[in-house]
Amino acid sequence: MSGRQRLALAVLLTASFTLAVDFSILNVALPAIGSDVGFSLEHLQWISTSFALCAAGFTLLFGRVADLFGRRRLFLTGIALLGGSSLAGGLAQEPVVLLVARVAQGVATAMVTPAALALLTTTFPEGPQRSRALGLNGSLMAAGFTTGAILGGLLTDLLSWRWAFFVNVAVAVVVLAVAPGVLTESRPSTRPRLDVPGAVTVTLGLLAVVQGLTTAGASSWGDPAAWGSLLVGLVLLAVFWQVEQRVAQPLLPTAVLRRRTVAWGNVAGLLAFATETSLVFVLTLYLQDVLGYSPLSAGLVFGVLGVGTVAGGLLGPVVIGRVGARNAVVVGLLVQSAATASLVLLTTAPSSLALLLVATFVGGVANLVAIVGFMVTATSGLPDGEQGLATGLATMSQQVGITLGIPLMSAVVAAQWHGTSAEASPSLLAGVTTAVAVNAALLVLAAAAVAVFLRSRPWERPSERPGR
Template identity: 50%
Template sequence: MATLTPSSPSSGATAPPAPPVLGRRDRLVLFVLCAAQFMVALDFSVLNVALPVLGADLGLDRSALQWAVTAFALPSGGFLLLFGRIGDLYGRKRLFLAGLAVFGAASLLAALAWNPAAFLTGRALQGLGAAAIVPTGMSLLTTTFPEGPLRDRALGISGTLLSLGFTIGMVLGGVMTDTLGWRSTMGLLAVFTLVVLPLAPGLLPESRTPDRPRLDVPGAVTVTGGLLALIYALSTAAEHGFGGTDVRITLLAGVLLLAVFVRVESRHAAPLVSLPMLRRGTIAFGNLGGLVTFSMMSTVVFVLTLYLQDTLGLSAFATGLVFGVQGVLSVVAGTFAPRLIGRIGARRTLVASLVGQGLLTAALLGVSEDSGAVLATVAVSLASMCHLGAIISYGLTVTSGVPDGEQGLATGLVTTTQQVGLTVGIPLLGVLATTGGDLYGGVRTVLALDAAIVLGTALVVGLGLRRRS
């Protein structure tokens, strides 16, 4: 399906291999898959700036506004592994299309919501659609494009658009809310779906595992319940801290359910998650790197938003422009990351990217209480370039060498890592910036811990991958 342009040797030396060239149909397939991923990434951030206006319009008080985010995060993170495996067994294309349809209808419901219940129902259904789109879309990408330079390039484009979607959402959300109202942010996602959905059936190939063992129902129930409980606890803690009874109970329930899940998987003939797969160095350490790069970068964006607006007094629009620069440089990084991976390999690129992200996060400690917007813009933008390199290389590290029949599982782990990473960083570290009386001091504390965690993880991942190789 995909085409490669052969390299032509020059006299006296071997020319470097030419970059892979995508055929017309390959480009269309990649467009559909990346557009869907971009749409989901956009949904993560496009509503953030609109939350105060939305709350006033629908009658949601400040303490309830977190549910505009949590209602999406719960199903989108909780059902990823289950939907990834269902796609493996019963057809990835079929589930991908169903996820798009649900996502589009849910976005329309959220845009037209007449009360809080209707809006939160739309957000929850959006999350359910996203849980089907993300793992099946990634599986379709890795099974459509063969392992090697072509897959590297495809994942590079996908990773760039994933990062760009999150960043553009922050800028676009503010502009659309000010000019068209908060409902336009949800309406945009419905329109986006109408563009992607008609193209997908005729372009995407169907793929599934050759054999169809019975679905691991006990594993599905325990892992989905565990992830739902864990994400709920951490999302709630971001607003109210870890002292609440509901947070403690659901956190304990999540840990216990995941422990039961591991026990179930060790005894099941056709487990939802193959424990021997989790013991592979590339999957274990690759996902560790992915979890940290997502959680720590989301924390940096969160605390810098507070610093720029509450300490330096920048407007929401100006703050969005700061992260707009970050998005532009992410696109640049997306063009170079596959080339770097081609030269030094995905594993070394992952470690180098984590080191770069950690050092540039540490550089943010140079901001002061009365100035620092320029330093923040430069440092967070360069850190984001390293972050994108880590996103692309960890996805390649985890999925390389995995049989096509298990790609849904491997990519389900990749996307679960993304969702959990985006969820846990702010509750675990970001809350330190908001609970004390000194916001500036809290921001510096968070940045220092963030940088230390990323650099420590780079060391662990580097040693782990080197030992297992």
């Protein structure tokens, strides 16, 4: 890499890590925020939900906007919005101000994430350099999810939950000072028209789907509001698909989704994110409600998972270089499945912690190998002019996967957990092990689908396969 490429990579990785931290940094601070700002208990979830809705709902739109109007411009705009909204959130004294700030943070995340990934894939040519850059990006994003929970607890205990917002302000100032000098703008010479009907239907559709999944996680899958939102979302996405086949300049050219690498790569990515994030949720229940760990102690246990994900991000490009991106996804998912399946042996004995630590470390390594393979696969073979679209799709798969996994696994656990007290721990343990088994089975199905549907054609030379 040249010196300019290294600086560009540092800027983009810093932004990705910060955005990943934002997903989890406020979770442990919610009770303190509620008492300080004046949220009632039933409305506290909207601090997280408002952010997740916008981060997932607008990502595909902004991924395409980055292609059409300039990736660097959108990246810098999003970072500026992130800094301003974080400052407003840190100073908020009323619930409305805090919620508006969280909505703006979610929109900023939807702007920055696909733009940063598109800048990364266009800065580094397809091949080993891009695989290495995507591996580092995946490592830091995965580490950010874990770090956020730990950092949020430390900041809340030692300083104030407001510093969880103020940290973003400092990062935004540094990135805005350095980025203009190291990031190169790329956009078409002639600016096409934005597909407004497509933008409206896909954004509203994704918002409705994520709202439905979030409602299901917060209440239950029997909640009519959850199914109603999901139904509305699916109808809007169906309308979006019809719109895209009729407009002259579609937001999402349907030919892109007909590429096997894009379609099946994103299916693998969605399941990789859904299974790992939901496993963390399930194991959090196990650590706190079965073994009796405190929230901070449970968070520190997942530090081992964080180390595994960082190692997997560094190992991913090496594996891709040896066996190709498709095989890296398959191997990663299968190893993650084996590590996850071993957790069905968890018991109420404290000695089970050793099994949990080993399994989550191995699973974290394998999960990131699969995720790096998914990112390489989903962005391979596309021209630079469509990289924002490709990374927008990949980011959308990531966000929907994170949102989908927890309510699904929560429903599995709840089917056998009949109570909330310590006396209910045997039924909770049964729910945990059942969810673990379902999680492992989903990974095997995902690996099989990728192996079958992404088989190389006989006429493809090895150098033409994704990631080779």
